[in-house]
Amino acid sequence: MTQDVRALLEQALALHRQGRLPEAETLCRRILAAAPHLIQAGHLLGVTLARQGRLPEALAAINQALTQSPDAITLLATRAGMLHSLKRWDEALADFDRVLAAQPSHAETWFGRGGTLRRLNRAADALESYARALALAPNDSRIFNNRANLLRDLGRHEEALADYDRSLALQPRQANALINRGHLLMANLDRPEDAAASYAAALAIDSSLTEAKTGFVAAQNHLAASFLQENRATDALAAADAALARDGRNADALNYRGGALTMLKRFDQAMASIDAALTVDPAHEPALNNRGLIYLAVNHFEEALAAFGTLLAAHPQSPVGLSNRAIVLGDMGRHAEAARDLEMLLAADPSHRSAFGALAGAVQHLCDWRRREEIATALPGRIRNQGSLIPAVTLLGYSDDPALLHENAQKMMRKVVGTAPPAKAPAPVLHERIRIAYLSADFRPHPVAYQIADLIERHDRAKFEIIGIALGTDAGSPIRARLERAFDTFRDVTEMDDTAVAGLLRRMEIDIAVDLHGYTAGGRPGILALRPAPVQVNYLGYPGTMGAGFMDYVIADPQIAPFAHQPWFSEQIVQLPFSYMPADSARPVVAPTSRAAAGLPEQGLVFCCFNSNWKITPSLFDVWMKLLLRVPQSVLWLRQDNDGTRRALMAEAQARGIDPARLVFAPRVDTVEEHAARQACADLFLDTLPYNAHATACDALWAGVPVITCRGGAFAGRVGAGLLDAVGLPELITDDLKAYEDLALALAQDAERLQTHKEKLAANRARAPLFDTDRYRRHIEAAFTTMMDIARKGEAPRPFAVLPD
Secondary structure, three states: OOHHHHHHHHHHHHHHHOOOHHHHHHHHHHHHHHOOOOHHHHHHHHHHHHHOOOHHHHHHHHHHHHHHOOOOHHHHHHHHHHHHHOOOHHHHHHHHHHHHHHOOOOHHHHHHHHHHHHHOOOHHHHHHHHHHHHHHOOOOHHHHHHHHHHHHHOOOHHHHHHHHHHHHHHOOOOHHHHHHHHHHHHHHOOOHHHHHHHHHHHHHHOOOOHHHHHHHHHHHHHHHHHHHHOOOHHHHHHHHHHHHHHOOOOHHHHHHHHHHHHHOOOHHHHHHHHHHHHHHOOOOHHHHHHHHHHHHHOOOHHHHHHHHHHHHHHOOOOHHHHHHHHHHHHHOOOHHHHHHHHHHHHHHOOOOOOHHHHHHHHHHHHOOHHHHHHHHHHHHHHHHOOOOOOOHHHHHOOOOOHHHHHHHHHHHHHHHHOOOOOOOOOOOOOOOOEEEEEEEOOOOOOHHHHHHHHHHHHOOOOOEEEEEEEOOOOOOOHHHHHHHHHOOEEEEOOOOOHHHHHHHHHHOOOOEEEEOOOOOOOOOHHHHHOOOOOEEEEOOOOOOOOOOOOOOEEEEOOOOOOHHHHHHOOOEEEEOOOOOOOOOOOOOOOOOOOOOOOOOOOOOOEEEEOOOHHHOOHHHHHHHHHHHHHOOOOEEEEEOOOHHHHHHHHHHHHHOOOOHHHEEEEOOOOOHHHHHHHHOOOOEEEOOOOOOOOHHHHHHHHOOOOEEEEOOOOHHHOHHHHHHHHOOOHHHEEOOHHHHHHHHHHHHHOHHHHHHHHHHHHHHOOOOHHHOHHHHHHHHHHHHHHHHHHHHOOOOOOOEEOOOO
């Protein structure tokens, strides 16, 4: 090589290094025109063309150089890389192998060969090549990154993550490795939080990386969705906001933000976020759904119905649209329309997990007993074999099989709180007074509030500190004001998510957390699933097991939950000596109104049942109609839920030969005092089965109306027996419908005997345990004290009975 050619070659190499590629290319061509045999110039020309993206020309230049020196290792190695880039895998592999035959210690060639073998689906050989490369160059971050990609392809995800981490430890500012790591964490290891951090690190290196930005937003959206499922609204909101910081017009993130704000009861902000999502994507199905849910949350039923209609116009077969429109229609009392939506949903997807249970509820409310019997027959198989989720309260109206109720409750709880390992309970703290927190959204005009107010007022403040945790708001009702005064501390946590409420309870060092909801409307079992208290109790609101491992005890009595029933409770049974149900002994005995004012005939015996109409079953109704047939001039006084149910029940009466006019329907009244005044016009309260009267039976007994009950197989169907036992009228408890009918008929036909029971009830009201709130208070406090003693000894919860004073 002459001095002039060498100088020109060095100049071309300098231009190449400076990125002045067209000039370097021109100079290389000048050199080759003068010295076509000069392979260094041919090699540099090929590399320069490749850097400009002109791979076919680059390959031609390398091939031309190889005609001068067919075994030149540098040329062969370069050509192998170009053939790899052109996806000519077999030819590339042949060149890599020729290089390695001559230079087996060339790490770069082993590295390139590994990548080619991966493309040829020869994973084992590729891993071997990467291992050889790393043996020669253990600090080459690229090898770890590429081997991680291969390991991910092979499903060896943890090994892949380890290699990404080794690569980044050697060279932290590798945006490509960080993105790859993010994909692995997101898609394969379900670690969206770590994935988001990896994408964010890539964006910190180069904020223009579209793939990193897209991955970051997707990871944050995944997190937001997960947090919403776990009722962690604050965390969901933070994740959605993080996504929106990168992509302010991401419809998914705007929708998740709206969902989180809805959960936090910040409805105006939630609607603004949903509207923004729909501006980006007017057909966005989840956002259209969330718009309806916001209206539903604030009881704007017509607007909610219209919103779900818009969703179904855009997505006619939308399962969530049909399901949620059915919910709104049910809340509006339009159960027939709700049932039609649910039947459409089941026709499209017979295995839909919640549609069958929702249909079961709609049919109950319609008193459509033909379909009710079909559903009742199918229910056990649906729960046990087809995975249907039946709302727990709905199932109580169909079945008193305690094993089936327990199984369904466990499935419902897994839906609510997932399958994550249970949280660890805090260790008990020795306080001067036991701290009891009652959790409820029903500190408002609601049976639970009226039942519990006197108990809260009477708790022994020398031994107990009583805290109210309100999960729902109230418009300033007298019962809310009374409860706020009664609690030592009252916290409205409506706008806090489950995690925040659980954290509050932990900071307050609550000893015993008492859930007054279970599966009734407004309940938030996700709070206690986070295990904020050493002792957690299921009480009063839901008549049965919650099927939750994080609930330690259920408050019961010997009638509703004998210890023989323990296998069907996830909680340990605690029996109070009399009825488990508290009563307000401070409420006045209201002077009865007249029969005429109550809409009743002046003459004839009045059977009554003020339970919700959906609790009435065909077999029970048969008994009631036989009683009307055999007791002339008698009437059946029922609560009026809605016109459709009233018409259905009147038609059922007529079908059994009874004049529908003998069914009298009581409209809703504004106050408990008004109801108490008219209740006394009844002669005999007829209980329902398999779901007894609870608060309504207690109200009837307080009003002086004897109750006849039939004891069922599970908690909800045994409450009437517990109440009658506690009021001193066990003779009114029966164990089958024949005995129930016979007893009701005997009392209806024997005015003197019925009057004896009324007088006994009137006398017992002042002395029987059922209405002795202070005695009840001592018993439940003894139960709480025993629970705390067990916890402080480090012992597992166990069943026990509280002895009477």
